[in-house]
Amino acid sequence: MRENPAFDAPSDDEIRRxxxxxxxxTLVSxxxxxxxxxxxxxxxxxxxDGIAILSHVGRPDERLHELGQHEVLVVVQGPHGYISPGWYDANPAVPTWNFIVAHLHGVPEILSDAENLDVLARLVDHFEDRMPEPRRMxxxxxxxxxAARISAGTVGFRLTATRIEAKWKLSQNRPAETVERIIHELSVGEHYANPALAAEMRRVHPLAVPPQTA
Known part of the structure; x- marks a missing residue:
């Protein structure tokens, strides 16, 4: 991923978020x-201490990926979307695509059966927590x-990132008034509304306030 200091991730805490x-x-090997x-x-x-993720793959993906034998790339994609040049100013311009993403590199550590079962339970809890009647594993x-029976069809792993490439491309190279128009269009626009992306832009442009609608 091409580096651009203007679009560097704000912090490790933001990558964790x-x-x-x-x-x-997406796991790539x-x-x-x-x-x-x-x-x-x-x-x-x-x-x-650093940034690490826990997950599992279904068999035979551990063989297809040769899991644990070499470095892999994990792509974490956040909100993203189209930015029209019509949201800029009268000057000539081209469209772009705003996004946040992190690339985590590392060699996966294969977990024991007991550790894998614990990771599976954490995954279930993570998604069930918001349900009115959570179905715990x-x-x-x-x-x-x-769960203990079907977990035999999975292989758990921990990936501790030894290298991270992260980009928060959120119009940091645009003037404040342009940023406000972009946030407005992403928030309530008719054609490319994307509230999640607008919220990410507000995090890196805290002083930007979308124009009020009439």
Whole structure:
């Protein structure tokens, strides 16, 4: 990913927030048979000193990725969307695409069966917490026994990032009045409304206030 200091990630804490809020990632491996990509949910390892994620793959993906044998790339994609040059000013301009993303590089650590079962339970809890009646993986003895059986079809891993490339491309190179128009269009515009992306822009442009509608 091309580096541009203007679009650097604000902090490691913001990268952690990105992972928490966007847990569906793309796992890419350069294997002996070529590139392999898979898509899995992850949870942030909150106990890690650096940035680490916990997840699992379904068999036989661990063989397809040659998991644990080499470095892999995990792509965490946040809100993104089209930015029209019509939202700028009268000067000649071209469109662009705003986004936030982090690339995590590292060699996955294969987890034991017990650790894998714990990660699976964390994943379930992460998504079930907001449900009115959460269905916990270990909520009942029957559920726990079933989960223990089907977990044999998965391989858990921890990826501690040894290298991170992250970009918050959110119109930091535009004047304040342009940023306000972009946020307004993303918030309530008719054609490319994208409230999630507008919210990310407000985080890096805290003084920008969308123009009020009549």
């Amino acid at each position: 990105l992972i928490r809020e966007n847990p569906s990632v 350069n294997t002996s048979d070529g590139l392999v990509a898979s898509h899995y949910p992850v949870v942030l390892d909150e106990s890690a 270990n909520g009942t003895l029957e559920n726990a026994e079933y």
